[in-house]
Amino acid sequence: MKPCSIAILGSTGSIGLNALKVVDQHPQRFRVKALSAYNNFQLLESQIKNYKPAHVAVGPQGLAHFKSTGMKGVKFYPIENCAQIASLKEVDTVVLAMRGTSALMPFLEALRAGKTVAPANKEALVIAGDLIMSEARRHKARIIPIDSEQSAIFQCLDGQKLKPVLVHLTASGGPLREVRSKDFKRMRPKDILRHPRWKMGPKITVDSATLMNKGFEVIEAKHLFNLEYNQIKVLVHPEAIIHSMVEFTDGSLLAQLGITDMRLPIQYALTYPERLPTGLKRLDLTQLGSLNFEEPDLKRFPCLGLAFEAARRAGTLPAVLNAADEEVVEKFLHGKIDFLSIYKVVEKVVLRHKIIKNPSLQDILQADHWARQEARNILEKLCH
Numbered sequence: 001m002k003p004c005s006i007a008i009l010g011s012t013g014s015i016g017l018n019a020l021k022v023v024d025q026h027p028q029r030f031r032v033k034a035l036s037a038y039n040n041f042q043l044l045e046s047q048i049k050n051y052k053p054a055h056v057a058v059g060p061q062g063l064a065h066f067k068s069t070g071m072k073g074v075k076f077y078p079i080e081n082c083a084q085i086a087s088l089k090e091v092d093t094v095v096l097a098m099r100g101t102s103a104l105m106p107f108l109e110a111l112r113a114g115k116t117v118a119p120a121n122k123e124a125l126v127i128a129g130d131l132i133m134s135e136a137r138r139h140k141a142r143i144i145p146i147d148s149e150q151s152a153i154f155q156c157l158d159g160q161k162l163k164p165v166l167v168h169l170t171a172s173g174g175p176l177r178e179v180r181s182k183d184f185k186r187m188r189p190k191d192i193l194r195h196p197r198w199k200m201g202p203k204i205t206v207d208s209a210t211l212m213n214k215g216f217e218v219i220e221a222k223h224l225f226n227l228e229y230n231q232i233k234v235l236v237h238p239e240a241i242i243h244s245m246v247e248f249t250d251g252s253l254l255a256q257l258g259i260t261d262m263r264l265p266i267q268y269a270l271t272y273p274e275r276l277p278t279g280l281k282r283l284d285l286t287q288l289g290s291l292n293f294e295e296p297d298l299k300r301f302p303c304l305g306l307a308f309e310a311a312r313r314a315g316t317l318p319a320v321l322n323a324a325d326e327e328v329v330e331k332f333l334h335g336k337i338d339f340l341s342i343y344k345v346v347e348k349v350v351l352r353h354k355i356i357k358n359p360s361l362q363d364i365l366q367a368d369h370w371a372r373q374e375a376r377n378i379l380e381k382l383c384h
């Protein structure tokens with residue numbers, strides 16, 4: 001079998017590192033053709049030595065470094081030209097593991113070039129889901145999500161002839177599930193960055209504390225599986241063993257279960273429709289004993305309600321939600337605002353936005369820019 005040629009955009013982050021571990025597990029199956037990383041060029045350098053990609057995109061510091069040291073057989077690109085390596089002729093599958101809205105252009109270009117895209121990035125689908133899905137249809141390009149919940153839904157629906165009536169998106173509940181509401185105000189970044197189930201970057205861990213992350217996943221699922229926002233239910237499931245479920249009209253539920261290790265959904269996306277051994281420990285249900293479920297508490301976690309509202313009203317609103325959240329969480333992580341202000345500021349920006357229906361890419365980027373400016377204005381007053 002011809003090996004699958006992959007590009008990993010964001011190769012030094014936690015998803016990128018796990019994707020490379022999947023490659024290590026099946027070295028005959030994969031060829032790493034391209035890598036990209038924004039900041040951590042020392043780690044990127046060791047990845048280049050190990051995996052020998054022919055194309056590498058890197059941030060300005062790294063670019064200067066590699067230009068001066070030089071590396072044989074590697075073509076370097078500035079990070080802004082990441083879309084170029086996502087659409088290279090010799091690449092079959094693009095792992096989209098970079099953070100933020102910078103993933104949008106590489107996502108679109110990869111689809112236009114007919115690549116299979118395995119997105120772990122949320123922002124692109126949240127802000128421009130309609131555009132992405134229509135490009136995928138137009139170019140018959142496949143999207144196989146890596147996010148554990150979206151991968152679970154994808155797996156439950158694979159081979160199904162009928163659409164589900166409901167999708168149950170599971171949520172671990174985040175690091176504040178058992179914290180009393182009256183203590184929320186006192187929560188500092190360090191209190192939140194200890195997530196009980198998943199090890200992730202700081203921004204997404206804060207988003208999982210506010211449940212905004214789950215809200216983004218609602219918007220993502222709506223696009224990926226062509227659902228109405230009211231066909232998606234969030235179900236808090238602290239053990240995070242069921243990664244999501246689909247429900248059909250007869251009331252049957254299909255669920256996907258597994259250990260909480262991102263290598264599972266990453267490998268599935270990279271070997272689909274095949275399944276291969278992972279070398280990981282297997283799920284032992286008798287050890288687990290029981291699984292628990294509860295409704296999400298929208299009073300304690302109003303960001304989730306806000307995201308549902310953005311999913312319902314659509315247009316440019318999800319882009320505004322995403323941009324405002326990014327600005328505000330950044331301030332929280334730097335200790336400039338308290339935890340409760342995250343929702344307050346994001347809500348203010350969302351309420352002030354005049355939605356553009358069926359937005360173009362330009363409209364979306366403008367809404368993103370507007371929301372960041374608006375959030376900064378509000379934050380400035382708040383921080384002084």
Ligand code: MG
Nearest residue numbers: 147148149217
């Ligand atoms: Mg997730």
